[in-house]
Amino acid sequence: MTSYKFVNKKVGVIGCPFNGGQHRNIGVDKGPTKLIEFGLLEQLQELEWEVEFDGHHKLNELRPVEDPNIGKLKKPRYVSRVAEAVSKAVESHLKRKQVALTLGGDHSLALGTVSGTLSVYPDACLIWVDAHADINTPETTKSGNLHGCPVSFLLGIAGKIPGFEWVNKIISKERLVYIGLRDVEASEKKILKQLGIKAFSMHDVDKYGIGKVVEMALDAVNPKRNLPIHLSFDVDALDPTVAPSTGTPVRGGLTFREGHYICEAVHETGCMVAVDIMVKIS
Template sequence: MKQNMSIIGVPMDLGQNRRGVDMGPSAIRYAGVTERLENLQYHISDLGNVPVSRPDGKNEVQDGNLRNLQQVAESNQKLAELVDQEMEKGSFPLVLGGDHSIAIGSLAGVAKHHENLGVIWYDAHGDLNSGDTSPSGNIHGMPLAVSLGIGHEKLTTILDYTPKVKPENVVIIGARSLDPGERELIQEKGMNVYSMHEIDRMGMSQVMNEAIEYLRERTDGVHLSLDLDGLDPEEAPGVGTPVIGGLSYRESHLAMEMLAESEILTSAEFVEVNPILDDKNKTATMAVGLIGTLFGEKLK
């Protein structure tokens, strides 16, 4: 882990159709993320928010089946440039969302600095749709596919290279809601997925041990993309696409503790906090707790 950390907010709500997730970065900051990390002796530079332009019409469908394509692509280009710039300085980028479409920009900026980037996708969903397979046209269900080079060229070619990630370097943890096209892609690419079935049977400790050792052997850095809807909505209600039967806060803490001990992370993002749907900022507070654990907070 690096001692210099750059916090980047992305108030993006255009990758889906429920308002409020654009306030996620503010909610996480309000819950004390900077103070939590400073207490762990990190030097924090909060770079504010990446600007997100609004479409002329409400939730415009552009280029066939992609909602708000132009605005999502522009914001992710800006995010990618900023992440790239901060990593060039040797700073650890911590990106706060916003909906999960922002991972397109995060991964574009991060992968430039790695020959073989690994990704832990901690999420109820695979986010492996494209315009051809998506039931909704919401780009927040597409960022992992885009990063693999699958999807609209305005998204796949951000920072002028594609793909950002190899499918064999991705580990999905917590999946329990996959569309048919996503299942086909996972099988076709032979991707590593630990669904709730595997987590229930094996336990989080074994899942994380396997994921960490698998990525350690074949990658030169790992990006964590954590969607708060990976957790059960009983514990994390402030998310736009809740799916019952999810991970517990305790299981997630264990996962973050093990990642902290592994020292393989080189970048991270926490996304999909929607304070409008939340209960007294509970989900943002939970995000800050997980961030604290991820960066070395311990009871003893």
Template sequence: MKKGISIIGVPMDLGQTRRGVDMGPSAIRYAGVSERLENLGYVVHDEGDIRVEIKERAQTDIDTNLKNLKAVAEGNEKLSEKIDEIIRLNRFPLVLGGDHSIAIGTLAGVAKHDGNLGVIWYDAHGDLNTAETSPSGNIHGMPLAVSLGIGHPALTNIGGYCPKVKPENIVIIGARSLDEGERELIKEKGIKVYTMHEIDRLGMTKIMEETIAYLKERTNSVHLSLDLDGLDPAEAPGVGTPVAGGISYRESHLAMEMLFDASIITSAEFVEINPILDERNKTAAVAVALMSSLFGDKLL
């Protein structure tokens, strides 16, 4: 990971209906992400923000019940192209969200360069819903399903190909809120999931050892998609869909440190930070601290 890092902000809040998450990239920058990574010896290129359409209220597609489908697809197409460009420059893409629908574009850009990409989905939710199974029609609950090739063609075909990842190359960590349709899809596809029950029972060290070994065995490179609601709301309050009983701050640092030591992460995104719901930018500061650990920051 000792190479240039390109930071891309995606001020997307159209994948859900709770406003404010579009300010996440600014909050993370304000928390000092560039300075923190530069102090670790990286050359950081801040590429600015992907231009995302601003809407006063959600627009529901009549045929599919998906909210803001056209705008979300357009924003992710732009992100996919930017990620492709960054990888061609041999830089590490670090994406700042924005709601989790932006993972559609990130994975479309990353997987274009690796047909056997691994994915660590660090999240309270599975994000495996479709228009048929989603209770809300919010696309931020669908990016992992879309990346598997399941969903609306305007989303699954971003980047010009489909699917982006294989189900056996995915590991979900921290799940504690799954809809019925997501549970069925996980069982049908055989997706590896570590719920909070497994984290409590086995401990984060064992979970990460198993995850790293599992992905090293079957993938070429690994993308980390980290939703801050994967952490407990007491430690990351500034998120739109908090779920009690989450991963601790210290456990998350350990996970990032182990990923750095394993040298398997080749791209990453940190999403769902909502400064309006936060306490003095606490959640953005947590995100920057975790990024720092992912890139090798240690006490000694």
């Protein structure tokens, strides 16, 4: 039996059908609705979690009429407003000692979820499970899609972008670790290297096995297993044969079991306070 260090056995589920952080128009917003339809809440209850779900957030209502690019960044106002709303939802669940489970949506939402976690748990660490590093800055991004940039904002290296002033809870680079990387741009590799951010790529998963990788990841960011953990899981970390439901599939990903193992091992620490699951259904 896992004993929980920060939360009661309650989970607040935050439905975020949102795809404004990337350029494809279909699908990413359907993930959360499908997860609920397929019985996620009942499954959580079967695991003896008390569940609170306040319906899917109507995020499209936050879409501004005009939203011209800021530099290269696409739909900056929309993404910022949505992420800010999501950060408040996360914060409110965490303050009530619940685990905040956010269902996305594209990964720009993590700007909000992680900010929400940091505002309640400033010493939280972040485990980012993804094929991509999502650490481009507004300067380095080629696509201009904000789903490729959230981590740079969260580290405070994005510079001042109008509208994003509310993103002021910064995570230190020692508290961030990646698992599953295999599609990282040169600009991103440079940032990872410069900041010395710990990252376990698929190469490491092959070499050490997932058990060891998760242990090393936890040792890096949470050596005493006494800090709150935010797990941000992009389903594109999984191999496309397991999870084709992503806008950005990359071959050579985690197996079904490896993906589950990460979540199980993080849960076992008793430190997990927030989880993001980012899916696309097409």
